[in-house]
Amino acid sequence: MTTFLSGIFTRSVGKKIAMGITGLFLISFLIVHCAINATIFVNDGGKVFNEAAHFMGTNIFIRIMEIVLFAGIIWHIVQALILTLDSRKANSVKYAKFDGKANSKWYSRWMGLLGTLILMFLVVHLLDFWAQARFTGLGIPPVMIDGKEYENMYGKMLEVFSVGWVVVVYILGMISLAYHLMHGFQSAFQSLGLNHKKYTPVIKLTGTLFSIFIPLIFALMPIAIYFGFLK
Amino acid sequence: MNLTLKIWRQKNKNAEGKFETYPVKDVSPDMSFLEMFDYLNEELINKGEEPIAFDSDCREGICGSCSMWINGRAHGPVPGVTTCQLHMRSFKDGETITVEPWRAKAFPVIKDLVVDRSSFDKVIAAGGFVSINTGGAQDGNTILISKDDASEAFSASMCIGCGACVAACKNSSAMLFVSSKIFHFASLPQGKVEAKTRVQNMVAKMDEEGFGDCSNTYACEAQCPKEISVEKIAKMNREYLTAKLT
Numbered sequence: 001m002t003t004f005l006s007g008i009f010t011r012s013v014g015k016k017i018a019m020g021i022t023g024l025f026l027i028s029f030l031i032v033h034c035a036i037n038a039t040i041f042v043n044d045g046g047k048v049f050n051e052a053a054h055f056m057g058t059n060i061f062i063r064i065m066e067i068v069l070f071a072g073i074i075w076h077i078v079q080a081l082i083l084t085l086d087s088r089k090a091n092s093v094k095y096a097k098f099d100g101k102a103n104s105k106w107y108s109r110w111m112g113l114l115g116t117l118i119l120m121f122l123v124v125h126l127l128d129f130w131a132q133a134r135f136t137g138l139g140i141p142p143v144m145i146d147g148k149e150y151e152n153m154y155g156k157m158l159e160v161f162s163v164g165w166v167v168v169v170y171i172l173g174m175i176s177l178a179y180h181l182m183h184g185f186q187s188a189f190q191s192l193g194l195n196h197k198k199y200t201p202v203i204k205l206t207g208t209l210f211s212i213f214i215p216l217i218f219a220l221m222p223i224a225i226y227f228g229f230l231k
Numbered sequence: 232m233n234l235t236l237k238i239w240r241q242k243n244k245n246a247e248g249k250f251e252t253y254p255v256k257d258v259s260p261d262m263s264f265l266e267m268f269d270y271l272n273e274e275l276i277n278k279g280e281e282p283i284a285f286d287s288d289c290r291e292g293i294c295g296s297c298s299m300w301i302n303g304r305a306h307g308p309v310p311g312v313t314t315c316q317l318h319m320r321s322f323k324d325g326e327t328i329t330v331e332p333w334r335a336k337a338f339p340v341i342k343d344l345v346v347d348r349s350s351f352d353k354v355i356a357a358g359g360f361v362s363i364n365t366g367g368a369q370d371g372n373t374i375l376i377s378k379d380d381a382s383e384a385f386s387a388s389m390c391i392g393c394g395a396c397v398a399a400c401k402n403s404s405a406m407l408f409v410s411s412k413i414f415h416f417a418s419l420p421q422g423k424v425e426a427k428t429r430v431q432n433m434v435a436k437m438d439e440e441g442f443g444d445c446s447n448t449y450a451c452e453a454q455c456p457k458e459i460s461v462e463k464i465a466k467m468n469r470e471y472l473t474a475k476l477t
Contacts, residue, residue, distance in 0.1 A: 004460050008475045012445065013406075016447075020255075100303075102303070
């Protein structure tokens with residue numbers, strides 16, 4: 001019993017478990033974020049979306065989860081940095097010839113790079129929306145929905161995604177996310193010890209579909225707005 | 232067959248190593264990779280040069296001694312075989328073959344292609360055993376073991392400890408080896424008794440010996456000459472978590 005919990009997240013196996021837990025938590029966030037933002041495709045001038053955004057911005061549970069989310073992102077990143085540095089230490093001499101593609105997927109070997117690209121995208125994304133909604137104000141007038149005043153997050157989206165290079169940055173961000181998830185989704189289950197002959201093929205298929213469709217739906221948002229499909 | 236070999240030469244643990252190029256003529260396609268090395272070494276000895284040091288023992292794919300990184304892959308291009316079971320017919324005439332030692336901090340090079348894998352022995356000593364009191368052995372059939380459990384233990388016991396998993400891993404992680412050694416025992420009733428301490432002690436020793444962390448690229452499974460599944464690693468994660476939480 002003296003060993004209870006000691007080193008649970010510091011040993012090599014524990015570090016994987018931490019990556020898996022935080023990864024799955026971030027995946028659950030993606031589902032919520034994607035579902036809410038997809039309401040823009042209702043194409044009602046942002047009515048449902050602005051109401052949903054208002055709920056997300058004011059609900060106490062969501063606001064607490066927002067802090068947990070940032071903690072989760074930071075833990076995921078710090079853990080990844082520790083993993084990378086440990087691996088460098090364990091593997092200081094490289095092979096002259098390394099046939100990586102013969103034994104693993106490129107995106108499995110380049111998770112750190114993909115994660116860095118996602119982080120860069122995240123900074124741009126947070127400055128575009130979150131930072132303004134929380135701190136500086138959107139800089140555009142609010143809208144009236146059913147006699148009530150709402151912050152015009154939808155109007156902000158239309159404004160941000162009217163710029164071509166921003167749309168390109170968002171698409172590249174989503175491509176990075178897709179490949180990161182392609183490895184990360186099933187990898188999280190493996191790290192948590194959830195590998196089973198019956199269920200693993202289902203988890204892998206779900207992971208692949210998730211990695212394609214969630215980033216695709218996200219990417220379609222700036223694309224649809226830029227090309228004027230949404231009013 | 233005529234081949235060009237680019238081989239890592241290193242005098243000792245502390246010396247700087249470098250690649251040397253050796254042309255090898257009239258190689259039979261039926262030679263094993265190690266026999267081709269014997270052939271080359273004979274030539275070097277006849278010329279008065281230092282032969283190339285490499286590990287080998289049983290030469291029938293079960294001892295785990297041979298350990299060569301051939302053309303960017305552990306045990307060469309054919310899946311599911313050790314270097315000694317790799318034959319020259321798997322290469323093209325005129326090909327240049329690059330041969331390197333396993334690369335990992337926990338496997339320091341001793342000489343040329345020979346690495347020190349005693350870190351594996353230390354991990355085994357930390358928990359890769361079953362404590363049995365001495366005395367008269369009881370009848371084997373008194374302990375009932377299902378076929379599934381027996382097969383699981385057997386598939387784990389396939390590990391020959393060659394180190395290809397560590398060599399192939401971009402993180403130099405030993406998790407496929409360690410998890411195999413754990414479930415070699417933990418799948419059976421006699422081994423279950425010490426399951427909790429075993430997983431914790433072996434994982435701790437693995438970390439201490441300087442092996443890296445696993446990031447689930449599954450390169451180990453792809454290059455394991457015994458084709459052991461990464462399912463073992465997931466089971467180890469599960470067992471580790473259970474041991475820590477209960």
